Amino acid sequence: MDLSSQRAGLDGVSCSITAGACAAVIGPNGAGKTTFLRLLAGLDIPQTGTVAWKGLSVRDMRLKERARRIAYLSQHEEADPDFLVSEYIQLARLPFEPDAERDRTCCDDAVERCGVRPFLHMPLGQLSGGERQRVMLARCLAQTPELLLLDEPTNHLDLAARTTLLRVVRGLSCTVVAVLHDLSLVSDFADHVLVLRQGRLALQGAADNVLLSADCQSIFGLNIQRAVLEDGTHTLSFQAKL
Numbered sequence: 001m002d003l004s005s006q007r008a009g010l011d012g013v014s015c016s017i018t019a020g021a022c023a024a025v026i027g028p029n030g031a032g033k034t035t036f037l038r039l040l041a042g043l044d045i046p047q048t049g050t051v052a053w054k055g056l057s058v059r060d061m062r063l064k065e066r067a068r069r070i071a072y073l074s075q076h077e078e079a080d081p082d083f084l085v086s087e088y089i090q091l092a093r094l095p096f097e098p099d100a101e102r103d104r105t106c107c108d109d110a111v112e113r114c115g116v117r118p119f120l121h122m123p124l125g126q127l128s129g130g131e132r133q134r135v136m137l138a139r140c141l142a143q144t145p146e147l148l149l150l151d152e153p154t155n156h157l158d159l160a161a162r163t164t165l166l167r168v169v170r171g172l173s174c175t176v177v178a179v180l181h182d183l184s185l186v187s188d189f190a191d192h193v194l195v196l197r198q199g200r201l202a203l204q205g206a207a208d209n210v211l212l213s214a215d216c217q218s219i220f221g222l223n224i225q226r227a228v229l230e231d232g233t234h235t236l237s238f239q240a241k242l
Helices: 032-040 061-067 085-093 099-112 129-143 159-169 184-188 205-209 214-220
Strands: 002-007 011-017 022-026 048-053 070-073 147-151 177-180 192-197 200-205 223-229 233-239
Touching: 002 022, 011 032, 011 192, 022 032, 022 184, 032 070, 032 147, 032 177, 061 070, 070 129, 070 214, 085 099, 085 129, 099 129, 099 159, 099 192, 129 159, 159 177, 159 184, 184 205, 184 233, 192 205, 192 214, 200 205, 214 223
Parallel strands: 011 200, 022 177, 022 192, 070 147, 147 177
Antiparallel strands: 002 011, 002 048, 192 200, 223 233
């Protein structure tokens, strides 16, 4: 995926993400993270520059073709609360030619991955925030995208559920770009990290290299250090600078 663009809120952002990688987009509030993701999804159009997926301009893709290739989960996904969960997930197959067996397989796989089978016959309006978030992700996975875009996918989830959800996403074969607010989740999830600051791409690279850099720590006002746990594994610790 290649992006070179200028858009209200973003200025001259240029980057490339390897197919099949998991990339995290981080930055302070107002840095332009959601705008960045909307550009990738083709929901916003850059004033200058291009957004391309596998050499194809996202802007020039027909809507149905884009829906076959790219799935997008926003922070505030809106859906009719009376929709049954099963019906909502099945909407993901609308861009494709009807194929009952294939559609059923894709939906069933998404349901199992996201652990939402107990909710299938419930209306969306009766779900908790965390349950609803998992259902929204299941709809995206049933779309079988080549590129999965997630804006704060761990919203409304407890700590264990956050880790589980990102482990599911990490195990997918598609390319994933996720805006993450919780920096402690980034290192285990992302192959590549992009740091936005005031609408510009300030840093990018391997997760630990970026997070442990002096520039990243300055941007977030944090002391970030690598710590060794009792079992010998490594983790990162975060402490506000005084």
